[in-house]
Amino acid sequence: MRNLFLLLSGLQLSTLATASEQSIRVDIEPQPLVQALFHVAKQSEQSIFTQPALLKGYQTAQVKGQFTLDELLQILLKDTGLKVKQASSGYIVYRPKQADDTKRKKRKSGSKNNSEIERISVLGQKGASTEAVWLKHNYQVGLVDLIAADDIGELPDINVADSYRRIVGVHTINDSDEGQLVTVRGVQSGMNSVTLDGMALASDRQHTRGVNLETIPASSVGQLWLYKTPDVSFNGNSVGAVMDLKSYSAFDKRSPHFRFDAELSQYSYQDVPDDDDKLGLNIRSQYSRVFGQDSQFGLVAFGMYSEKSRDQSNLSNQYHVNKQGQAFISRSRQSAYSNVWVRQGGSIKLEAVPTEQSYGFWHSYYYQQTENEPRNSFAFEQVPRTPVKVSRNQAEIEQADLVLDTIYRDTTRRQLGSHIHFKNELSSRQNLSFDIAYSEASSDRQDEESVWQSASNPEEYHLLGYQYTGFDSDRSWSVNDPRFAQSPHAIKFDEFELQRRENNNTILDSRVLYSWHAGGSRLGWSVKSGLRYTHSKVRSNRDVNRYDVKKDISIGKLVGESRYSVDAFGLNLPWLSNEYVSNYFYGNFNDFQLNNNASEFASLRHDFNSVDKVSAAHLELINQSDKWRWSIGARYESWQQETQGQDINMNTRSVMPNTLSLKDSQWLGVLRGRYDIADNWRIFASVGQSVARPDYFASNNLNSVNERRDYTVIKRSDPNLKTSLAESWDLSTEYYWRDGNLASMALFKKYIDDTAVDTRTVLGEQDNKVILEQKSNYGQSEVNGVELSLTLQDWSAWSKHLRGFGLVANATILSHEVCYEIPNKAVSCLDYQFGQADKTANVIAHYRFGGSKTEIRLGYHYAGEYSPYQPLPLTAQTREVWQAFSQWDMQLRYDVNKNWVMKAKVRNLTNEKRRSMTGEHQHMLASEIEFGRSVWFGFSYRG
Numbered sequence: 001m002r003n004l005f006l007l008l009s010g011l012q013l014s015t016l017a018t019a020s021e022q023s024i025r026v027d028i029e030p031q032p033l034v035q036a037l038f039h040v041a042k043q044s045e046q047s048i049f050t051q052p053a054l055l056k057g058y059q060t061a062q063v064k065g066q067f068t069l070d071e072l073l074q075i076l077l078k079d080t081g082l083k084v085k086q087a088s089s090g091y092i093v094y095r096p097k098q099a100d101d102t103k104r105k106k107r108k109s110g111s112k113n114n115s116e117i118e119r120i121s122v123l124g125q126k127g128a129s130t131e132a133v134w135l136k137h138n139y140q141v142g143l144v145d146l147i148a149a150d151d152i153g154e155l156p157d158i159n160v161a162d163s164y165r166r167i168v169g170v171h172t173i174n175d176s177d178e179g180q181l182v183t184v185r186g187v188q189s190g191m192n193s194v195t196l197d198g199m200a201l202a203s204d205r206q207h208t209r210g211v212n213l214e215t216i217p218a219s220s221v222g223q224l225w226l227y228k229t230p231d232v233s234f235n236g237n238s239v240g241a242v243m244d245l246k247s248y249s250a251f252d253k254r255s256p257h258f259r260f261d262a263e264l265s266q267y268s269y270q271d272v273p274d275d276d277d278k279l280g281l282n283i284r285s286q287y288s289r290v291f292g293q294d295s296q297f298g299l300v301a302f303g304m305y306s307e308k309s310r311d312q313s314n315l316s317n318q319y320h321v322n323k324q325g326q327a328f329i330s331r332s333r334q335s336a337y338s339n340v341w342v343r344q345g346g347s348i349k350l351e352a353v354p355t356e357q358s359y360g361f362w363h364s365y366y367y368q369q370t371e372n373e374p375r376n377s378f379a380f381e382q383v384p385r386t387p388v389k390v391s392r393n394q395a396e397i398e399q400a401d402l403v404l405d406t407i408y409r410d411t412t413r414r415q416l417g418s419h420i421h422f423k424n425e426l427s428s429r430q431n432l433s434f435d436i437a438y439s440e441a442s443s444d445r446q447d448e449e450s451v452w453q454s455a456s457n458p459e460e461y462h463l464l465g466y467q468y469t470g471f472d473s474d475r476s477w478s479v480n481d482p483r484f485a486q487s488p489h490a491i492k493f494d495e496f497e498l499q500r501r502e503n504n505n506t507i508l509d510s511r512v513l514y515s516w517h518a519g520g521s522r523l524g525w526s527v528k529s530g531l532r533y534t535h536s537k538v539r540s541n542r543d544v545n546r547y548d549v550k551k552d553i554s555i556g557k558l559v560g561e562s563r564y565s566v567d568a569f570g571l572n573l574p575w576l577s578n579e580y581v582s583n584y585f586y587g588n589f590n591d592f593q594l595n596n597n598a599s600e601f602a603s604l605r606h607d608f609n610s611v612d613k614v615s616a617a618h619l620e621l622i623n624q625s626d627k628w629r630w631s632i633g634a635r636y637e638s639w640q641q642e643t644q645g646q647d648i649n650m651n652t653r654s655v656m657p658n659t660l661s662l663k664d665s666q667w668l669g670v671l672r673g674r675y676d677i678a679d680n681w682r683i684f685a686s687v688g689q690s691v692a693r694p695d696y697f698a699s700n701n702l703n704s705v706n707e708r709r710d711y712t713v714i715k716r717s718d719p720n721l722k723t724s725l726a727e728s729w730d731l732s733t734e735y736y737w738r739d740g741n742l743a744s745m746a747l748f749k750k751y752i753d754d755t756a757v758d759t760r761t762v763l764g765e766q767d768n769k770v771i772l773e774q775k776s777n778y779g780q781s782e783v784n785g786v787e788l789s790l791t792l793q794d795w796s797a798w799s800k801h802l803r804g805f806g807l808v809a810n811a812t813i814l815s816h817e818v819c820y821e822i823p824n825k826a827v828s829c830l831d832y833q834f835g836q837a838d839k840t841a842n843v844i845a846h847y848r849f850g851g852s853k854t855e856i857r858l859g860y861h862y863a864g865e866y867s868p869y870q871p872l873p874l875t876a877q878t879r880e881v882w883q884a885f886s887q888w889d890m891q892l893r894y895d896v897n898k899n900w901v902m903k904a905k906v907r908n909l910t911n912e913k914r915r916s917m918t919g920e921h922q923h924m925l926a927s928e929i930e931f932g933r934s935v936w937f938g939f940s941y942r943g
Helices: 016-021 033-044 069-076 102-106 124-138 160-164 482-486 578-587
Strands: 005-008 023-028 048-050 063-068 083-087 090-094 144-147 170-175 178-184 193-196 223-227 242-246 257-267 280-291 297-321 327-352 358-382 388-390 394-397 400-425 430-454 466-469 476-479 491-517 524-549 564-568 571-575 592-594 603-624 628-649 654-678 681-692 702-707 711-715 724-737 741-763 769-792 805-820 828-830 839-849 854-863 880-882 885-895 900-907 913-918 926-930 934-942
Touching (some): 033 048, 063 069, 741 805
Antiparallel strands (some): 223 242, 297 327, 297 926, 327 358, 603 628, 628 654, 724 741, 839 854, 900 934
């Protein structure tokens, strides 16, 4: 039997005879023959067999057009002496005996295992990792990482942010158990750009330019790219990286192509009392085909629906420091959330290839996420001026209140947009492309909050203190007055609040790109240039209505009708249904009155509008030779922002509109170079500049004045706020071997000048103090880091028992320094950035067995400690730190046949908790969030 190497295997969803006659449209760049055959097998979904030694050293020319599979294979194998023939299970590439030459015989054939039958599939983890490695290898000048389509959302990653965290250098900020905002290489999310097919995506946030990726399902995109080095074609706010989401193309798959996925999920954490937990559901479908007389048109349609029911536990603490410098917990809150999240949406993409020199598409998408979240919490809260007894390992408060807080929160997020793209080859040396895209992101949140508090009259069972000991994971609580647990009448309705917040961001992004090559091939000189104009508009408003209770409404009045009860710190306390409280409020409106003595208006509307206009032009000169690739470029970018906000006087209860204008412009330069030491080993270096514009919140001119007894607090925007200028230095090396294996290391340094930071300045004398709080360009940041990556797809060289085993691993280590040069003050420096872990690591191990029908994937993610935001004032006591966190995920996949695949997944396999601490006394002031473990089971159909 002929020893063959199964290079690549598709699903073979049609017969070989049909596949050989069916035409496919390809655009294959010059690349190694083994990579070209990989893409052909993936697109045609057919199997190609050969001996790996036969393909070594062969390079394909560019192949573009529409061909049958037989014609395409003949073109790729031209001048190689190799032949192809059709077999019952695929295509066999071989060398006829009479074509053997002496030179070829003398070529080393590699390891002994090359002559044995092996199987590498274009599907599953191994195929996805191989594709990602080759796409990275073929990237011309720059440092890029990516995740291929067959790997997105498989471990199980719910949204795009979850998938991005598996790329080296990336850290994801979570909202509950899902990723939301992404930081890259020590740079906060607002300084990273997110695009879809190269065009800007809007953010549903008002306080940051960081794009919330929680709304976009992981399975809705074809590839996730991460461009880490500066490029003159990138828009501003790409200091850390540009995250580009690539949409699917009908020309990437055999036509017609249909895929349907369905999964059920169950979360193990279900301790919210009387909560009706149910199974979660995920449904996804995708259909694509090419059509037309010459197959010049393409269609891709995608739709999805998901629903999950998940509970969450949260322990949060607040603290004070007494005159002796001892810290104690002044408030401890235990919360339980009952979440029901629903995602739905889809996309449609129409493509056209009118001529062999032109290509265009129209892509439109809409995704919506709704969160239904009843939230119940109870808290012990220190009564003001109560003495606190603090010893080494325990604290006691003699007098405290008990607060019950019920919130019913309903949130809707939307991400939608359209994109038109057209590209034309004016000649063999010139290319021109045009893009115009509209993106919109919005969030609408309604809160109903009711607060129940222990009676303020000490004679009415005012809680006589509480104790806590342990200060760590073994913390224990006790209440000094056990009588309190016996009388829920001691707790009375205190406050009811209705609040609605809306944020809306729209972006109109347009660009024109032109490139020119001096020669007919990619070698030699070339020029790239472009123009871009981006118009974005942010609208944010907030309605707040706060009510006090006119009558004494004890909690005992509702105990009999409330659904919940919970044992809190040994107290049998009622656990209210907020839906019931809301109904009670509306049915008994006369029992409530507007609170006109609140620290801010009881009934108040905050309005904020901002318009950004960015105009840019760039020019880049590129030279490519057999060994060298380098480029030098310049970019000019101007920015203008107009905002409309409010001046709010808390004392006179007056509101006045105001306006603020900011503008800036910069010249930016980038120098990049790559040297190929050998075909499989190269080094890369670059230095470049980029800018970060202030977050929307930084120029949010909702100015307020609040005159208090001894001082006045003024919150305002800085009219002199400007963009931050960043300088990035990069040095990396990459080594590729045995088709799909990669080892790489990257060193990087970033300087960010004029960072906008929160400042607090005290003006005036002791009896006439004014505290000014605003965002100002007083920050100077430096980030240093190293990235390590390893991809091993073939372990058979070490042992035949390891055949089918693969490993993808990466790690990032960062060091930070942020200094604040506030006028008339000493320079203050911190050794951390906000929102970025100091260490991150990922490991994905996969193993194919059972005749290559079964695959098990095990994923590990580690994130070191980080601070979510800048403390104010800048002291160690005010710093919040999220401790290091690790998570194990798993997937088991079984290919039933060529059409059906069964999958089982587990998220957070070891049921890890997240833990945060605050201040110098972090060991005793811990807060915890518990998400629980989720189990998924489902199937995929491809036809």
